[in-house]
Protein backbone atom coordinates (compact mmCIF):
# COMPACT_ATOMS: atom_id res chain seq x y z
CA UNK A 646 0.00 0.00 0.00
CA UNK A 647 1.35 3.44 -0.92
CA UNK A 648 2.11 5.60 2.08
CA UNK A 649 0.31 8.86 2.42
CA UNK A 650 1.86 11.55 4.61
CA UNK A 651 -0.28 14.28 6.16
CA UNK A 652 1.15 17.28 7.98
CA UNK A 653 -0.97 18.67 10.82
CA UNK A 654 0.12 22.09 12.11
CA UNK A 655 -1.11 23.02 15.57
CA UNK A 656 -1.23 19.28 16.26
CA UNK A 657 -1.29 19.69 20.05
CA UNK A 658 -4.39 21.91 20.06
CA UNK A 659 -7.89 20.66 20.81
CA UNK A 660 -8.77 19.83 17.21
CA UNK A 661 -5.25 18.60 16.39
CA UNK A 662 -5.39 16.02 19.20
CA UNK A 663 -8.82 14.87 18.05
CA UNK A 664 -7.51 14.42 14.50
CA UNK A 665 -4.45 12.50 15.64
CA UNK A 666 -6.83 9.88 17.05
CA UNK A 667 -9.34 9.84 14.23
CA UNK A 668 -7.19 10.12 11.11
CA UNK A 669 -4.99 7.18 12.04
CA UNK A 670 -5.16 4.68 9.14
CA UNK A 671 -3.07 1.90 7.61
CA UNK A 672 -0.64 3.33 5.06
CA UNK A 673 -0.93 6.84 6.49
CA UNK A 674 1.77 8.78 8.33
CA UNK A 675 0.78 11.81 10.39
CA UNK A 676 3.50 14.44 10.68
CA UNK A 677 2.61 16.43 13.79
CA UNK A 678 3.95 19.96 14.15
CA UNK A 679 3.53 22.16 17.20
CA UNK A 680 5.66 24.59 19.20
CA UNK A 681 6.61 21.77 21.55
CA UNK A 682 6.91 18.45 19.75
CA UNK A 683 3.77 16.31 20.29
CA UNK A 684 4.33 12.95 22.04
CA UNK A 685 5.91 10.09 20.08
CA UNK A 686 3.54 7.48 18.65
CA UNK A 687 2.11 4.63 20.68
CA UNK A 688 1.75 1.07 19.41
CA UNK A 689 0.36 0.99 15.87
CA UNK A 690 0.63 4.75 15.50
CA UNK A 691 2.66 6.09 12.58
CA UNK A 692 3.56 9.64 13.56
CA UNK A 693 6.45 12.05 13.00
CA UNK A 694 6.46 14.67 15.78
CA UNK A 695 8.14 18.00 14.95
CA UNK A 696 8.73 21.13 17.03
CA UNK A 697 8.67 24.68 15.72
CA UNK A 698 6.72 27.77 14.89
CA UNK A 699 4.61 28.64 11.83
CA UNK A 700 6.61 31.85 11.62
CA UNK A 701 9.80 29.85 10.86
CA UNK A 702 9.92 29.48 7.06
CA UNK A 703 12.89 27.09 7.00
CA UNK A 704 11.14 24.79 9.41
CA UNK A 705 7.92 24.91 7.37
CA UNK A 706 9.82 23.96 4.22
CA UNK A 707 11.18 20.93 6.07
CA UNK A 708 7.75 20.08 7.50
CA UNK A 709 6.12 20.14 4.04
CA UNK A 710 8.68 17.86 2.39
CA UNK A 711 7.14 14.64 0.96
CA UNK A 712 3.70 15.57 2.20
CA UNK A 713 0.44 14.74 0.35
CA UNK A 714 -1.81 17.12 2.26
CA UNK A 715 -1.54 19.75 5.01
CA UNK A 716 -4.16 20.37 7.67
CA UNK A 717 -3.29 23.86 8.88
CA UNK A 718 -4.70 24.37 12.36
CA UNK A 719 -1.90 26.39 13.96
CA UNK A 720 -3.27 29.80 14.98
CA UNK A 721 -4.23 31.96 17.90
CA UNK A 722 -7.72 30.52 18.52
CA UNK A 723 -9.45 33.63 19.88
CA UNK A 724 -9.07 37.42 19.96
CA UNK A 725 -5.60 38.86 20.57
CA UNK A 726 -3.65 42.01 19.78
CA UNK A 727 -3.56 43.15 16.15
CA UNK A 728 0.19 42.54 15.97
CA UNK A 729 -0.01 38.98 17.32
CA UNK A 730 -3.00 38.12 15.12
CA UNK A 731 -1.15 39.39 12.03
CA UNK A 732 2.09 37.58 12.92
CA UNK A 733 0.66 34.17 13.80
CA UNK A 734 -2.62 33.86 11.91
CA UNK A 735 -2.01 35.88 8.76
CA UNK A 736 1.78 35.74 8.21
CA UNK A 737 1.79 32.16 9.56
CA UNK A 738 -0.83 31.06 7.02
CA UNK A 739 0.96 32.75 4.14
CA UNK A 740 4.25 31.14 5.21
CA UNK A 741 2.55 27.74 5.37
CA UNK A 742 0.97 28.11 1.93
CA UNK A 743 4.27 29.28 0.49
CA UNK A 744 6.10 26.29 1.99
CA UNK A 745 3.40 23.92 0.70
CA UNK A 746 3.70 25.42 -2.77
CA UNK A 747 7.48 25.15 -2.70
CA UNK A 748 7.29 21.50 -1.69
CA UNK A 749 4.63 20.69 -4.33
CA UNK A 750 1.96 19.74 -1.77
CA UNK A 751 -1.23 19.31 -3.82
CA UNK A 752 -3.84 19.88 -1.11
CA UNK A 753 -4.18 22.18 1.91
CA UNK A 754 -7.05 22.32 4.39
CA UNK A 755 -7.22 25.62 6.27
CA UNK A 756 -8.99 25.98 9.61
CA UNK A 757 -11.17 29.05 9.23
CA UNK A 758 -13.90 29.93 11.71
CA UNK A 759 -17.51 31.00 12.01
CA UNK A 760 -16.01 34.26 13.31
CA UNK A 761 -14.93 35.14 9.75
CA UNK A 762 -18.67 35.56 9.25
CA UNK A 763 -19.65 36.42 12.83
CA UNK A 764 -21.67 39.54 12.01
CA UNK A 765 -24.11 37.71 9.76
CA UNK A 766 -27.50 37.69 11.47
CA UNK A 767 -28.37 34.52 13.35
CA UNK A 768 -31.53 33.94 11.33
CA UNK A 769 -32.53 31.38 8.72
CA UNK A 770 -31.06 27.92 8.31
CA UNK A 771 -28.95 28.10 5.20
CA UNK A 772 -26.30 30.81 5.26
CA UNK A 773 -24.03 29.73 2.37
CA UNK A 774 -20.47 28.77 3.25
CA UNK A 775 -19.14 31.39 0.83
CA UNK A 776 -21.28 34.15 2.36
CA UNK A 777 -19.15 37.31 2.34
CA UNK A 778 -16.79 37.74 5.28
CA UNK A 779 -18.39 39.69 8.14
CA UNK A 780 -15.64 39.30 10.78
CA UNK A 781 -16.52 39.99 14.40
CA UNK A 782 -12.97 40.49 15.79
CA UNK A 783 -9.37 40.83 14.61
CA UNK A 784 -9.35 37.05 15.04
CA UNK A 785 -12.35 36.78 12.67
CA UNK A 786 -10.58 39.10 10.23
CA UNK A 787 -7.54 36.79 10.28
CA UNK A 788 -9.75 33.84 9.37
CA UNK A 789 -11.28 35.80 6.47
CA UNK A 790 -7.70 36.60 5.41
CA UNK A 791 -6.85 32.91 5.71
CA UNK A 792 -9.67 32.07 3.28
CA UNK A 793 -8.55 34.81 0.89
CA UNK A 794 -4.96 33.54 0.94
CA UNK A 795 -6.24 30.02 0.26
CA UNK A 796 -8.20 31.32 -2.72
CA UNK A 797 -5.11 33.15 -4.01
CA UNK A 798 -2.89 30.07 -3.80
CA UNK A 799 -5.54 27.96 -5.51
CA UNK A 800 -5.99 30.45 -8.35
CA UNK A 801 -2.28 31.11 -8.86
CA UNK A 802 -0.87 27.65 -8.41
CA UNK A 803 -3.78 25.21 -8.84
CA UNK A 804 -3.49 23.82 -5.31
CA UNK A 805 -6.64 22.24 -3.91
CA UNK A 806 -7.60 24.40 -0.92
CA UNK A 807 -10.50 23.73 1.43
CA UNK A 808 -11.37 26.32 4.09
CA UNK A 809 -13.43 25.14 7.04
CA UNK A 810 -15.59 27.70 8.84
CA UNK A 811 -15.54 25.74 12.07
CA UNK A 812 -18.33 26.36 14.59
CA UNK A 813 -18.22 25.66 18.33
CA UNK A 814 -16.08 22.54 18.62
CA UNK A 815 -16.26 20.40 21.75
CA UNK A 816 -17.54 17.22 23.37
CA UNK A 817 -20.89 18.91 23.85
CA UNK A 818 -22.41 22.37 23.25
CA UNK A 819 -21.93 24.78 26.19
CA UNK A 820 -24.70 27.24 25.52
CA UNK A 821 -27.76 28.01 23.43
CA UNK A 822 -25.61 29.22 20.54
CA UNK A 823 -23.87 25.86 20.45
CA UNK A 824 -27.23 24.24 19.66
CA UNK A 825 -26.89 25.87 16.24
CA UNK A 826 -23.17 25.70 15.48
CA UNK A 827 -21.73 22.82 17.52
CA UNK A 828 -19.18 20.54 15.84
CA UNK A 829 -18.77 17.19 17.60
CA UNK A 830 -15.45 15.32 17.68
CA UNK A 831 -16.81 12.44 15.57
CA UNK A 832 -18.17 14.84 12.95
CA UNK A 833 -14.90 16.78 13.09
CA UNK A 834 -13.07 13.57 12.13
CA UNK A 835 -15.59 12.93 9.32
CA UNK A 836 -15.19 16.49 8.03
CA UNK A 837 -11.39 16.41 7.77
CA UNK A 838 -11.47 12.90 6.31
CA UNK A 839 -13.87 14.15 3.61
CA UNK A 840 -11.49 17.03 2.87
CA UNK A 841 -8.66 14.54 2.37
CA UNK A 842 -10.57 12.11 0.19
CA UNK A 843 -12.86 14.20 -2.00
CA UNK A 844 -11.52 14.13 -5.57
CA UNK A 845 -10.26 17.38 -7.14
CA UNK A 846 -12.11 19.88 -4.92
CA UNK A 847 -10.42 23.00 -6.28
CA UNK A 848 -11.17 25.87 -3.88
CA UNK A 849 -13.98 25.33 -1.38
CA UNK A 850 -15.39 26.92 1.72
CA UNK A 851 -17.37 24.57 3.95
CA UNK A 852 -19.10 25.04 7.32
CA UNK A 853 -17.65 22.87 10.07
CA UNK A 854 -20.80 22.08 12.04
CA UNK A 855 -22.69 18.95 13.05
CA UNK A 856 -26.18 17.94 11.85
CA UNK A 857 -27.84 20.30 14.33
CA UNK A 858 -31.63 20.64 14.23
CA UNK A 859 -31.31 24.38 14.92
CA UNK A 860 -28.68 24.98 12.28
CA UNK A 861 -28.16 28.47 10.87
CA UNK A 862 -25.77 27.54 8.11
CA UNK A 863 -25.89 25.54 4.90
CA UNK A 864 -25.03 21.85 4.81
CA UNK A 865 -24.89 21.71 1.00
CA UNK A 866 -21.19 22.56 0.63
CA UNK A 867 -20.23 19.85 3.12
CA UNK A 868 -22.45 17.25 1.48
CA UNK A 869 -20.84 18.13 -1.87
CA UNK A 870 -17.43 16.98 -0.60
CA UNK A 871 -18.80 13.85 1.08
CA UNK A 872 -19.13 15.25 4.62
CA UNK A 873 -22.21 13.66 6.14
CA UNK A 874 -22.45 14.74 9.79
CA UNK A 875 -24.40 12.51 12.20
CA UNK A 876 -24.48 14.29 15.56
CA UNK A 877 -27.15 16.76 16.64
CA UNK A 878 -26.67 19.26 19.49
CA UNK A 879 -30.40 19.02 20.18
CA UNK A 880 -29.84 16.01 22.44
CA UNK A 881 -28.14 18.43 24.88
CA UNK A 882 -30.85 21.10 24.60
CA UNK A 883 -32.00 20.86 28.22
CA UNK A 884 -28.43 20.97 29.58
CA UNK A 885 -26.99 24.13 27.97
CA UNK A 886 -26.69 27.67 29.38
CA UNK A 887 -29.18 30.11 27.90
CA UNK A 888 -28.00 33.37 26.37
CA UNK A 889 -28.24 36.53 28.45
CA UNK A 890 -30.55 39.13 26.91
CA UNK A 891 -28.60 41.39 24.50
CA UNK A 892 -27.34 41.60 20.98
CA UNK A 893 -25.12 38.54 21.28
CA UNK A 894 -27.93 36.24 20.31
CA UNK A 895 -28.60 38.23 17.14
CA UNK A 896 -25.38 37.30 15.33
CA UNK A 897 -23.62 34.10 14.34
CA UNK A 898 -20.48 35.09 16.26
CA UNK A 899 -22.29 35.40 19.63
CA UNK A 900 -20.17 36.94 22.39
CA UNK A 901 -17.27 37.64 20.00
CA UNK A 902 -19.39 40.42 18.46
CA UNK A 903 -19.17 42.45 21.69
CA UNK A 904 -15.71 41.43 22.92
CA UNK A 905 -13.29 44.41 22.97
CA UNK A 906 -11.24 44.48 19.78
CA UNK A 907 -7.60 43.57 20.20
CA UNK A 908 -7.88 42.50 23.84
CA UNK A 909 -6.52 39.00 24.39
CA UNK A 910 -9.39 36.73 25.52
Ligand code: 15L
Nearest residue numbers: 722723758759760812813814
Ligand atom coordinates in the same frame (compact mmCIF):
# COMPACT_ATOMS: atom_id res chain seq x y z
C1 15L B 1 -13.54 29.70 17.29
O1 15L B 1 -13.16 30.01 16.16
C2 15L B 1 -12.56 29.57 18.41
O2 15L B 1 -11.32 29.08 17.99
C3 15L B 1 -13.09 28.74 19.55
O3 15L B 1 -12.28 28.99 20.67
C4 15L B 1 -14.57 29.06 19.87
O4 15L B 1 -14.66 30.34 20.38
C5 15L B 1 -15.42 28.91 18.61
O5 15L B 1 -14.87 29.66 17.54
C6 15L B 1 -16.88 29.36 18.84
O6 15L B 1 -17.40 30.12 18.04
O7 15L B 1 -17.49 28.90 19.80
